[in-house]
Amino acid sequence: QVQLQESGPGLVKPSGTLSLTCAVSGGSISSSNWWSWVRQSPGKGLEWIGEIYHSGSTNYNPSLKSRITISVDKSRNQFSLRLSSVTAADTAVYYCARLGAGFDPWGQGTLVTVSS
Amino acid sequence: DIQMTQSPSTLSASVGDRVTITCRASQSISSWLAWYQQKPGKAPKLLIYKASSLESGVPSRFSGSGSGTEFTLTISSLQPDDFATYYCQQYNSYPFTFGPGTKVDIK
Numbered sequence: 001q002v003q004l005q006e007s008g009p010g011l012v013k014p015s016g017t018l019s020l021t022c023a024v025s026g027g028s029i030s031s032s033n034w035w036s037w038v039r040q041s042p043g044k045g046l047e048w049i050g051e052i053y054h055s056g057s058t059n060y061n062p063s064l065k066s067r068i069t070i071s072v073d074k075s076r077n078q079f080s081l082r083l084s085s086v087t088a089a090d091t092a093v094y095y096c097a098r099l100g101a102g103f104d105p106w107g108q109g110t111l112v113t114v115s116s
Numbered sequence: 117d118i119q120m121t122q123s124p125s126t127l128s129a130s131v132g133d134r135v136t137i138t139c140r141a142s143q144s145i146s147s148w149l150a151w152y153q154q155k156p157g158k159a160p161k162l163l164i165y166k167a168s169s170l171e172s173g174v175p176s177r178f179s180g181s182g183s184g185t186e187f188t189l190t191i192s193s194l195q196p197d198d199f200a201t202y203y204c205q206q207y208n209s210y211p212f213t214f215g216p217g218t219k220v221d222i223k
Contacts, residue, residue, distance in 0.1 A: 036212075045203075045214060045216050045217060046160070046203060046205070046214040046217075047214070048211055048212040048213065048214070059210050060211075061210075061211040062117075062211060063211070095159055095160075097159075099207070100165075101150070101165035101166055101169065101171075102150030102152075102162045102164075102165035102171070102205070102207070103150070103152070103160070103162060103205070104161075104162035104171065106159035106160060106161075107159065108158075108159055109159050
């Protein structure tokens with residue numbers, strides 16, 4: 001069965017860039033699914049960040065669109081998130097997830113703290 | 117954006133109780149609604165998709181109903197493992213949005 005695993009720095013400085021990768025195992029990222037990033041912070045609950053298809057097509061949340069880039073690496077069976085110009089408001093647990101009939105499966109999540 | 121609301125925000129119940137959580141969308145989302153269960157420190161788990169379809173492996177005491185703007189998640193007989201927070205989420209249109217959650221705790 002498909003499993004997802006997030007990785008990346010747990011601490012990012014204000015105004016810096018958050019970079020995370022989601023490794024897909026047990027299945028191909030080139031399957032007929034969209035692959036998403038979702039974050040969860042105490043102040044804003046669950047927030048959908050954006051998604052990518054294996055072709056490279058993307059959809060982003062307009063609230064973050066100017067700051068995010070989601071990319072796919074089919075050779076490594078993974079996809080990535082970059083969020084620029086971060087502030088304390090971007091502190092959250094970041095999840096990757098596959099969108100089928102709903103979001104499933106999810107990665108275990110990684111806490112990213114924005115602090116100097 | 118489509119706004120999702122849930123009621124109640126917190127629900128105190130006992131094992132064996134029938135529990136109902138309501139989710140409302142700010143505009144029609146047809147049946148493009150999912151329900152998730154989340155426990156502390158864990159990722160959300162998909163329970164219901166397309167408003168009323170039970171995800172494989174999810175106990176049959178969970179059920180979903182509704183369409184348009186009003187939806188419900190029902191747990192027919194609450195079990196100890198069910199104490200958690202429940203979220204609804206629409207995937208009718210971008211950006212996908214989640215409800216604020218309903219925490220089910222022990223009475």
